[in-house]
Amino acid sequence: MLDFIFAQFAGFASQFLELATDPVTYIYLVGSVALGIVFGALPGLTATLAVTILTGFFGNKFPVEQSLIALIGAYVGAIYGGSYPSILLNIPGTAASAATAVDGYPLAKQGRGGEALGMTTTASFIGTLIGTFCLLVFVWVLMAMSKQIASPEKALLALFGILVSGTLMSSDLVIKGWIAGLIGLAMAMVGLDPILSEQRYTFGWSYLLSGFQVVPVLMGAFAIPQILFGLREGPQAGSPVQVGRIRPNLRKVRRYMPTIARSGAIGVGIGSLPGVGEDVSGWVSYGVGKSFSKTPEEFGKGSLEGLISSETANNACIGGALIPLLVLGIPGSPPAAALLGALMINNVTPGPTIDPALIIRIVAILVLASFTMFVLGLFMARVFISVLRLPQTVFLPVVLVLTTIGSFSVGGGTNDLFLMIVVGMVSYALIRMQYPIAPLVIGVILGGLFDETFRRSLLVSDGDLTTFLTRPGAAILVFLNVVLVLVQLPAAKRLLRRVVRSSRPNIANARTDEKGA
Amino acid sequence: MNERTRLRQQDFWTALTLIAVSGFFLFKTSEIPFFQANAAGVESGRWYNSAALVPYGIFAAILLLGVMLLVTAIRQGGTPDAGQFRSVVAWMRSDSVQRMAAGALVMLAYIFALVPRVDFILSSALVLLALIYGFHETRLRATRIALLVVLVPSVYALAAHLPRSEWNAHHDDDWLTLAAFVALTLVMYVEIRRAGRRPDAYLKIAPVIAVAVPILLIIAMAFGFRQNVPNRTGLVFQKIEYHYYVTIKPWLAGKDGR
Numbered sequence: 001m002l003d004f005i006f007a008q009f010a011g012f013a014s015q016f017l018e019l020a021t022d023p024v025t026y027i028y029l030v031g032s033v034a035l036g037i038v039f040g041a042l043p044g045l046t047a048t049l050a051v052t053i054l055t056g057f058f059g060n061k062f063p064v065e066q067s068l069i070a071l072i073g074a075y076v077g078a079i080y081g082g083s084y085p086s087i088l089l090n091i092p093g094t095a096a097s098a099a100t101a102v103d104g105y106p107l108a109k110q111g112r113g114g115e116a117l118g119m120t121t122t123a124s125f126i127g128t129l130i131g132t133f134c135l136l137v138f139v140w141v142l143m144a145m146s147k148q149i150a151s152p153e154k155a156l157l158a159l160f161g162i163l164v165s166g167t168l169m170s171s172d173l174v175i176k177g178w179i180a181g182l183i184g185l186a187m188a189m190v191g192l193d194p195i196l197s198e199q200r201y202t203f204g205w206s207y208l209l210s211g212f213q214v215v216p217v218l219m220g221a222f223a224i225p226q227i228l229f230g231l232r233e234g235p236q237a238g239s240p241v242q243v244g245r246i247r248p249n250l251r252k253v254r255r256y257m258p259t260i261a262r263s264g265a266i267g268v269g270i271g272s273l274p275g276v277g278e279d280v281s282g283w284v285s286y287g288v289g290k291s292f293s294k295t296p297e298e299f300g301k302g303s304l305e306g307l308i309s310s311e312t313a314n315n316a317c318i319g320g321a322l323i324p325l326l327v328l329g330i331p332g333s334p335p336a337a338a339l340l341g342a343l344m345i346n347n348v349t350p351g352p353t354i355d356p357a358l359i360i361r362i363v364a365i366l367v368l369a370s371f372t373m374f375v376l377g378l379f380m381a382r383v384f385i386s387v388l389r390l391p392q393t394v395f396l397p398v399v400l401v402l403t404t405i406g407s408f409s410v411g412g413g414t415n416d417l418f419l420m421i422v423v424g425m426v427s428y429a430l431i432r433m434q435y436p437i438a439p440l441v442i443g444v445i446l447g448g449l450f451d452e453t454f455r456r457s458l459l460v461s462d463g464d465l466t467t468f469l470t471r472p473g474a475a476i477l478v479f480l481n482v483v484l485v486l487v488q489l490p491a492a493k494r495l496l497r498r499v500v501r502s503s504r505p506n507i508a509n510a511r512t513d514e515k516g517a
Numbered sequence: 518m519n520e521r522t523r524l525r526q527q528d529f530w531t532a533l534t535l536i537a538v539s540g541f542f543l544f545k546t547s548e549i550p551f552f553q554a555n556a557a558g559v560e561s562g563r564w565y566n567s568a569a570l571v572p573y574g575i576f577a578a579i580l581l582l583g584v585m586l587l588v589t590a591i592r593q594g595g596t597p598d599a600g601q602f603r604s605v606v607a608w609m610r611s612d613s614v615q616r617m618a619a620g621a622l623v624m625l626a627y628i629f630a631l632v633p634r635v636d637f638i639l640s641s642a643l644v645l646l647a648l649i650y651g652f653h654e655t656r657l658r659a660t661r662i663a664l665l666v667v668l669v670p671s672v673y674a675l676a677a678h679l680p681r682s683e684w685n686a687h688h689d690d691d692w693l694t695l696a697a698f699v700a701l702t703l704v705m706y707v708e709i710r711r712a713g714r715r716p717d718a719y720l721k722i723a724p725v726i727a728v729a730v731p732i733l734l735i736i737a738m739a740f741g742f743r744q745n746v747p748n749r750t751g752l753v754f755q756k757i758e759y760h761y762y763v764t765i766k767p768w769l770a771g772k773d774g775r
Contacts, residue, residue, distance in 0.1 A: 057738070057742060057744070058742070059742075059744055061742065061743055061744055062742075172524065173528075173586070173589060175582050175585055175586055175589070176586075178578075178582055179535065179579065179582050179583075179586070182575055182578055182579050182582065183579070185575050186542070186572070186575050186576065186579065189571065189572045189575065193568035195566070195568070196566065196567075196568050198549060198550070198568035200549060200568055200572065201542070201545060201572075224624070227620070227624070228617055228620055228621060228624075231616065231617065231620040231648065231652045232613050232614075232616050232617040232620065233613075234616070234652060234653075234655050235652075235653050235655070391653060391719065393648070393649060393652045393653040393719075394649055394653060394719050394723075394726070396648070397644070397645045397648035397649055397652075398645065398726070398730050400624065400627075400644070400645075400648070401641045401644070401645060401730060401731055401734060402734065404627070404628065404632060404641070404747075405637070405734055405735070405738055405746065405747070408632075408745065408746070408747050409738055409742075409744035409745050409746065410744075414632065414633040414684075414747070417628045417632060417633075417747075418628065418629065420628070421624060421625060421628040421629070424624075425621065425625075428621075433524065433527045433528070433531060434524060450571070451571045454570075454571060455565065455566065455570060455571065458565035458566075458570075459565065459566060462565075463563060463564065463565040
C-alpha cells in the first residue's frame with residue numbers, strides 16, 4: 001500500500017516538475033487565475049461562468065493538457081475571488097462565498113479588511129491543497145473500485161447524480177430539482193440514439209441529428225440568465241471600505257490550523273457528492289465551525305474562525321468535486337460540470353477508462369494554481385479590489401459578446417448560438433421560478449451515458465430487469481436512488497415521522513429498564 | 518400577494534405546461550418503434566432494445582412530477598384568481614420587467630438577426646453600446662431608445678437577407694448597422710444632457726469599449742486562438758483578415774528573414 005502511495009507521489013512529482021519548469025504554464029496560470037479572481041470578485045459573474053467562457057475560447061483546438069491549466073486556474077481563482085466583495089461590500093461574488101460575508105464584512109467594518117483578506121487567501125490556499133491531496137490519494141481507491149463498474153452501475157450512478165443534484169440544489173420544492181434534471185435528460189435524448197442510431201425529436205432539422213452540443217447549453221444555462229438578471233437590476237457597484245495591510249498573521253494561522261483541517265475535510269467530503277458544490281460546503285463548514293468553536297457567540301460579528309471555516313471549505317471542495325468527475329464522470333459541482341463539458345469536447349471521457357496520467361497532471365495543475373492564487377491574492381489584492389468599482393451594466397454586455405464568440409467558435413455555427421439563446425431564455429424563466437439550473441446541465445451531460453448504459457444492461461441481460469438487483473453495486477445504487485426519492489415524498493415523510501414517534505416510548509422504556517437494571 | 522403564493526401560481530401554470538409538453542413528447546415517442554425495434558435493418562422486436570424506452574420513462578416521469586407540482590400548487594393556494602390577472606398586468610408594467618424584456622429583445626435580435634448576417638464587430642459594437650447606455654442609465658427612456666436602435670438594423674437584416682444563402686452575400690445591412698452605431702453614440706450624449714444629466718466616465722468611454730472589445734476578441738480568436746469566428750465576409754473583419762494575410766504576415770515573415 002505504501003509503495004503504491006509513494007509511486008503516486010513520484011508520478012505527481014515528475015508531472016509537477018515538468019509543469020513547473022515550463023514557462024508557458026505560468027503564462028496560462030497567471031492569466032487564468034487572474035481572470036478567475038476578477039470573475040469571482042465581480043458580483044454577478046460566477047466560477048461556472050469563468051470556466052464556461054474559457055471552454056468556449058479553448059474549445060478543442062488546443063491540447064487538452066493546456067486547456068486544463070487555464071480552466072482549473074480560472075476555477076480556483078474564481079472560488080477564491082468571490083471572497084473580495086463578500087468581505088468588502090457584503091455582496092457575495094459567488095454563491096460559494098455567501099457564508100464568507102457573514103463574518104468577513106463585520107471584520108472589514110472594524111477596519112480589519114486587510115487581515116480578513118490575508119486570512120482568506122491563506123485559508124483558500126491551504127483548503128485547495130487539502131482538496132488536492134485528497135484527490136491524489138482517494139481517487140486511486142475509487143478508481144480501483146470503479147473498475148468493477150459495468151453498465152448497470154453506470155446507468156444508476158448517472159441517475160443518482162441527477163437526482164442528488166436535483167434534491168440538494170432545490171431552494172423551493174425538491175420536485176423542481178428533479179424536473180430540471182429530467183428536462184436535461186430529455187434534452188440529451190435529442191438526436192441519433194447511441195445504440196440503433198434511431199432519430200429522436202429532430203423534427204427534420206439536421207443540426208439536431210448530433211444532439212444538443214454541451215458548450216452552447218452550458219453558455220445558455222449559466223451565462224444568459226446571469227446577464228439578464230444583471231441588466232434588470234441596473235448598475236450596481238460599491239466603493240470598497242478601507243482595506244489596510246494585507247498579510248496573513250502566521251501565528252493566527254497556526255492557531256486556527258484545526259479549524260482549517262476540519263473545514264478542508266468537510267469541503268472535500270461535500271465536494272465529492274455529485275452536484276452539490278462549493279456554496280453548500282461553505283455553509284455546512286460554517287455551521288460545523290460554529291458548533292465546534294469555543295467562542296460561537298462571535299460568529300456573525302466578525303469571527304476569523306467563521307471566515308476561515310467557510311473559505312477553507314469552498315476551496316477544498318474543488319479537489320473533492322473533481323473526484324466523482326474523474327472517477328465516475330459525474331460532476332461534483334456546477335463548475336465541475338462545465339469542466340466535464342470541456343473534457344468531453346476534447347474527446348476525454350472521465351470515468352474508469354480515463355488516463356491515470358491525466359489525473360496526476362490535474363493534481364499538479366491544482367497545486368500550481370493554488371500557489372499562483374496565493375501569490376496573486378497577497379501581492380495584487382489591491383488591483384483586484386479596484387475591479388469591484390466596475391458596475392455590472394458595463395461588464396455584463398461584454399460577457400454577452402464573450403459567450404457569443406465562444407459558443408460560435410466551439411460549435412462552428414450559428415445554430416449553436418440559436419440553441420444557446422433559447423436555452424438561456426428558458427433557464428432564466430426556470431431560475432425565476434426557483435428551479436435549480438445545475439441539474440439540468442448535469443442531465444444534458446449525463447443523459448447520453450444513462451440512455452446507453454441502461455439499454456446496454458438490458459441487452460446483456462436479455463431484458464431481465466433483475467440485473468439491476470443481482471449485482472451488489474447495482475443493488476446498493478438502486479437502494480440509494482429509491483431511498484433518495486422516497487424520503488422526499490410527503491407520505492414517506494409522514495410514515496417516517498410516525499415510526500420515529502412510535503419508537504420514542506420504546507426507547508424511553510428501554511432507558512428506564514436499563515436504569516432499573 | 519405574498520411571494521410564496523405568487524410562486525405557487527407560477528407553479529400552477531408551469532405544471533400545466535409540463536403536463537402538456539410531456540403529453541406531446543409521449544405522443545412523439547410513440548412514433549419511435551418500441552415493440553418492433555429495428556437494428557441494422559433487422560426487425561428484432563425487443564422492447565428493451567428500443568430507442569423509445571428511456572424517453573418513455575423520462576416523459577412519463579415529467580408528467581407525473583407535473584401532476585405532483587399541480588397538486589402542490591393547488592394545495593398551497595396557487596389556483597388562479599381574478600387578482601392574479603391584475604397582478605400580472607401590474608408586474609408586466611413595472612420598470613424592472615420592461616428593462617428585462619428590452620434586454621432579452623436586444624439579445625434575441627443580436628443572436629437571431631445580426632450575428633448571422635452582419636459583421637461581428639459592427640453588430641457587437643452596436644449591441645454593447647446599446648446595453649451599456651440602455652441599462653447603465655436607469656431611465657426607461659434610455660432603455661427604449663437603445664432597444665429601438667438595435668431593432669432597426671435587425672429587422673432590416675431579417676427582412677432583406679432572411680435565407681441562409683444570403684447571410685454572407687451583402688454589405689448593406691453592415692452599413693446600416695454602422696450608421697445605427699454612430700447614431701446611437703450621438704443620440705446617447707445628446708439625450709443624457711437633455712435629461713439634465715452628465716454622462717459618467719463609463720458612458721463617456723462606452724463607444725470605445727463597444728468597438729475595442731469585439732475587435733480585440735475577434736483578432737484573438739481568429740489569429741491567436743485559431744478559432745472559427747462569425748461572418749468572415751463582414752465589412753470590417755474582411756479587411757482585417759485581408760491585411761493580416763496580405764500585409765502583416767508577409768511583413769513579419771520578411772522581418773524574420775523567412
